[in-house]
Amino acid sequence: MLGAGLEVSAVGFGCMGLTHSYGASTPHDDAIKVIRHAYERGVTLFDTAVVYEDNEVLVGEALAPFRSEVVIATKFGLTQPAAGEPQMEDSRPEAIRASVESSLKFLRTDYIDLLYQHRVDPNVPIEDVAGTVKDLIAEGKVKHFGLSEPGLNTIRRAHAELPLAAIESEYSMWWREPEEQLLPLLDELGIGFVPFAPLGRGFLTGNITADTKFEAGDVRSIVPRFSSDALKTNVKLVDLLKTIAESKGLSVPQLALAWLLDQKPWIVPIPGTTKAHRINENILASEVEFTDDDRQQLADALAAVEVQGHRYPPGSLRARAGREAAEKK
Numbered sequence: 634m635l636g637a638g639l640e641v642s643a644v645g646f647g648c649m650g651l652t653h654s655y656g657a658s659t660p661h662d663d664a665i666k667v668i669r670h671a672y673e674r675g676v677t678l679f680d681t682a683v684v685y686e687d688n689e690v691l692v693g694e695a696l697a698p699f700r701s702e703v704v705i706a707t708k709f710g711l712t713q714p715a716a717g718e719p720q721m722e723d724s725r726p727e728a729i730r731a732s733v734e735s736s737l738k739f740l741r742t743d744y745i746d747l748l749y750q751h752r753v754d755p756n757v758p759i760e761d762v763a764g765t766v767k768d769l770i771a772e773g774k775v776k777h778f779g780l781s782e783p784g785l786n787t788i789r790r791a792h793a794e795l796p797l798a799a800i801e802s803e804y805s806m807w808w809r810e811p812e813e814q815l816l817p818l819l820d821e822l823g824i825g826f827v828p829f830a831p832l833g834r835g836f837l838t839g840n841i842t843a844d845t846k847f848e849a850g851d852v853r854s855i856v857p858r859f860s861s862d863a864l865k866t867n868v869k870l871v872d873l874l875k876t877i878a879e880s881k882g883l884s885v886p887q888l889a890l891a892w893l894l895d896q897k898p899w900i901v902p903i904p905g906t907t908k909a910h911r912i913n914e915n916i917l918a919s920e921v922e923f924t925d926d927d928r929q930q931l932a933d934a935l936a937a938v939e940v941q942g943h944r945y946p947p948g949s950l951r952a953r954a955g956r957e958a959a960e961k962k
Contacts, residue, residue, distance in 0.1 A: 634825070634898070634899060635747075635777075635798050635799045635824075635825025635826075635827070635899060635901060636796065636797060636798045636799060636819075636822075636823050636824040636825040636899070637777055637778075637796050637797070637798040639704065639746070639747065639776075639777050639798045639799070639825065641677050641678035641704050641901055642675055642676050642677040642678055642901075643894060643901065643916075643919035644676065644890065644894075644901065644902060644903075644904065644915055644916055644918065644919055645676060645677075645678030645679065645680060645827065645901050645902065645903040646668065646671040646676050646678065646679050646680065646903060646904070646905065646912070647680045647829055647903035647904060647905035648668065648679055648680060648681045648685070648688055648691070648692050648905065649680070649681070649682065649685045649688060649905060650905040650906070650907065651664040651667070651668075651688065651691060651905070651907060652664070652685055652686045652687055652688045652691060653684075653685040653686050653688060654685075654851070654852045655835075655850075655851050655852070655853075656847075656848045656849070656850045656851040657848075657850065658686070659907045661691070663907070664691050664695070664907070665691065665694060665695045666909070667906070667907060667908070667909060667912070668691070668692065668695035668696065669695055669696075670909040670912055671912050672695075672696065672699060672702075672703060674912055674913060674916055675916065676912070676916070677702065677703050677704050678703075678704045678706065678827075678901060678903065679692055679696060679703060679704070679705050679706065680706045680707075680801075680827070680829070680903045681705070681706070681707050681708075681740075682707055682708040682711075682749075682751060683707065683708065683709065683711075683713070683732055683735060683736055683739075684708075684711050684713055684720075684751070687739075689707060689736055689739035689740050690739045692705065692740060693739055693740035693741035693742065694741065696740075697741050700741075700742055703746075704746040704747060705740060705742065705745060705746050705747070706745075706746065706747035706748075706749060706779070706799075706801075706827075707736045707740065707745055707747075707748065707749070708748070708749040708750070708751035708781060709724065709728070709729050709732035709733060709736075709748065709749075709750060709751060710722055710723060710724045710728075710729070710732070710750045710751040710752055710754060710762075711723070711751045711752060722751075722752050722753065722754040722755065722756070723754060724750055724753075724754035724757045724761075724762045725754075725757055726761065726764075726765040729762065729765045729766070729769075730765070730769070733745065733748065733769060733774055733775065737774065743773075743774070744773060744774055744775065744776060745774065745775050745776065746776045746777060747776065747777045747778075747779050747798060747799060748766060748769070748775045748777070748778060748779065749778075749779040749780060749781045749799075749801055750762055750779075750780050750781060750783075751781050752781060752782060753780070753782075753783050753784070753787050759783075759787050759790045759791045759794070760790060760791075760794050762791070763778065763790075763791045763794035763795040764794060764795075766778045766795060767794070767795045770795075777798035777799070778791075778795050778796070778797055778798060779797055779798055779799040779800060779801060779827075780797060780800055780801070781800075781801040781802065782801070782802045782803075783800065783802075785814055785815065785818055788800065788818060788819075788822070788824070789818075789822075792822055792824065797822070797824045798824070798825060799824065799825040799826065799827050799901075800815070800819060800824055800825070800826055800827070801826075801827040801828075801829055801903075802815065802826075802828065802829070803828065803829055803830045803944060804826070804828035804831065804893065804900075804902075805828065805830060805831050805832065805833045805837060805889060805893065806833070806837060806870070806874070806889050806892060806893075806935060807833045807836060807837065807858075807867065807870060807940045808830070808833070808940075808944055809935070811826070811828075812896075816896070816897065819897075819899070820897065824899075825899045825900075825901065826897065826899060826900045826901070827900075827901050827902070827903055828893055828900065828901075828902045828903070829903055831889065831890060831893055831902035831903065831904050832886050832889055832890070832904050833889075834852075834853055834856070834859075835853070836858075836859070836867065836871070837871065837874070837885055837886060837889040838885060838886050839871050839874075839875055839884070839885040839886075841859075841864070841868070841871075842864070842868060843861055843864040843865045843868055844861070845859075845864070847859065852946075855946045856942070856943075856944065856945065856946055857942035857943045857946070857947070858940070858941070858942035858943060858944055859942070860942060862941070863941040863942035866938065866939070866940075866941045867938070867940055867941055867942070869937075869938045870934070870935070870937075870938040870940065871885060873934040873937060873938065874888055874889070874934060877927075877930055877931060877934060881921075881927070883918075883921065884914055886904070886911070886914060886915060886918070887914060887915070887917060887918045887921065888918075888921075888931075889918075890902055890904065890915055890918035890919075891918040891919075891921035891923070892923075892931060894918065894919060894921075895921075895923050895928070
């Protein structure tokens, strides 16, 4: 259960990687099969965005036969620049409306269950953003409001204008910053949390080594955390987790997702994959129960390795999310 009474499955599905950020897109028919397999296995939360290339089209086609039985989350607020131009934030009211109309068309639906602002726009007051979404809710085009990677002050201001159902941000065993201030705030306000990259962009699958090379078009090829030098240290964390996972009869991804689910009852991770058997594996994480001894063992493992490298390429728009630190003061 997320905030504002939005009920979803314990584990959702992040659809981005089917078309965006990780090299070549998954063949269309294969991607449709993967999304529908997730639905057949009980997944009800599907996450996409207008800027993930043709991802919304794919999600809309895959989920059309059972639209009323699923929760589709999409996003507005980032431009789709021409080649060589920088991506920018744009949450002007007219831009939000245009983005929503586009999403409704691509998703083959007349309403969006959960609409996120993709990134905070420093040029548009969050109250104006929330007010526009409130109007869209009144018109029946949107059901719930969320924010992606906002600062704490932005969350409070937005929530005061329009109750937030969810905050989406990165959170995993190798990016734990949300524990410091974000999770306590969401607990206080009754807002759900949707961690993206809950498996560390594939790092917590256990399949990445210090020698792994990423293909052109794979964002990890330019992310400092995945550089060879950083991975030499970071893989030590996975080695520790493998030992713990094996002792419990789990895979490392199952352990990582179960750990997230154990943090708070209103956390719903959205791992992505291109393989049906990985969906089966991920869903089983919701059945794992930890003892206090398990939790202490995991805490000791996470404390033993200081993860190296930033989570975004330097100078990228997403790296600018660091400015949100100023909001937290």
